Amino acid sequence: MTNVVDKVVEQSRYAELATFSIIATLVIGTSPIYRRKPMTPLRQRVIDEIRLRGYSPRTEESYINALAQLANYYDKSPDLINKEELEAYFRYVNLTQHLSRATIAVKLNAVNFLYKYVLQRSFSIDIVLPKKAHKIPILLTRDEVHRLFLNTVSAQQKVMLCICYGCGLRISELLNLRVVDIEFSQDCLWVRAGKGNKDRRVILPKSAVRRLNAYIAGFSLGSMLFCTNWDKEKAIDAKTFSRGLKRAVVRADIAKNVSAHSLRHAYATHQIEAGMPLHQLQKQLGHTSIRTTERYLHWLPEMAHSSHDLMAAWEED
Numbered sequence: 001m002t003n004v005v006d007k008v009v010e011q012s013r014y015a016e017l018a019t020f021s022i023i024a025t026l027v028i029g030t031s032p033i034y035r036r037k038p039m040t041p042l043r044q045r046v047i048d049e050i051r052l053r054g055y056s057p058r059t060e061e062s063y064i065n066a067l068a069q070l071a072n073y074y075d076k077s078p079d080l081i082n083k084e085e086l087e088a089y090f091r092y093v094n095l096t097q098h099l100s101r102a103t104i105a106v107k108l109n110a111v112n113f114l115y116k117y118v119l120q121r122s123f124s125i126d127i128v129l130p131k132k133a134h135k136i137p138i139l140l141t142r143d144e145v146h147r148l149f150l151n152t153v154s155a156q157q158k159v160m161l162c163i164c165y166g167c168g169l170r171i172s173e174l175l176n177l178r179v180v181d182i183e184f185s186q187d188c189l190w191v192r193a194g195k196g197n198k199d200r201r202v203i204l205p206k207s208a209v210r211r212l213n214a215y216i217a218g219f220s221l222g223s224m225l226f227c228t229n230w231d232k233e234k235a236i237d238a239k240t241f242s243r244g245l246k247r248a249v250v251r252a253d254i255a256k257n258v259s260a261h262s263l264r265h266a267y268a269t270h271q272i273e274a275g276m277p278l279h280q281l282q283k284q285l286g287h288t289s290i291r292t293t294e295r296y297l298h299w300l301p302e303m304a305h306s307s308h309d310l311m312a313a314w315e316e317d
Contacts, residue, residue: 063110063113067110086125094127137299140266144266153244159226160241163212165263171242173194179223191286265296269296
């Protein structure tokens, strides 16, 4: 009797697997999201030239995606697209898609790279970029950041929030941290291949050192500091951290559109309020130009309202 039952269960499992296989073939096999296109010789040449010049993986991904979108728009290889078509495409992404100046610039840089280093042709088109927007980012108060920390459930996410805010890291820099990048003896960490493919040394606050020590002692880690549960050599992705942060925002009842980058902005503004010199903040944030760091002076509400009332005495007259 037992053998009969086991056989029925086994057949049932085979049926479930067969059904799943059919569904996967119908859904995944026909969806453009999951269908992987074969590597073309031109795309491989672009990747090779990017890597030869030591560009960052993020730049490589941005350029390849930009060229793929251009090819999909005209349904032909980018090297077959003429000047008039390129100008029409950039008018489309500007006027119809309403892409930002920065996004269009990335697409333009990708095409320029293709022509200059891969096709070795001259490249000149007439396009107009949208005016650069000067928007003040979401600025969190110290109390709001603390409430985010208190309302973060996951122990790993708590440490990630502390390092992101306490060191002013970009989300990509946070996720790419390895255990060997932490120098506890010097109270610092190393950001490897940050923006512009540059390394930099960042000061670790004492509170972050304590939490990192406890985190490393309590978790089974591989080489990545913030790894997934199923693969210790793979970092968690940005969406995972962002989802946890969004849940903390809701629980903390913060009525702001908070992102991971908001923590970096909070670090910068709070350090300026605490008296950190601009040149030191520039090094901590990894800014090439001090002008980029100076923007935080204009964004701080305290700085914007610190002028004197030159006409205060007039009321007496």
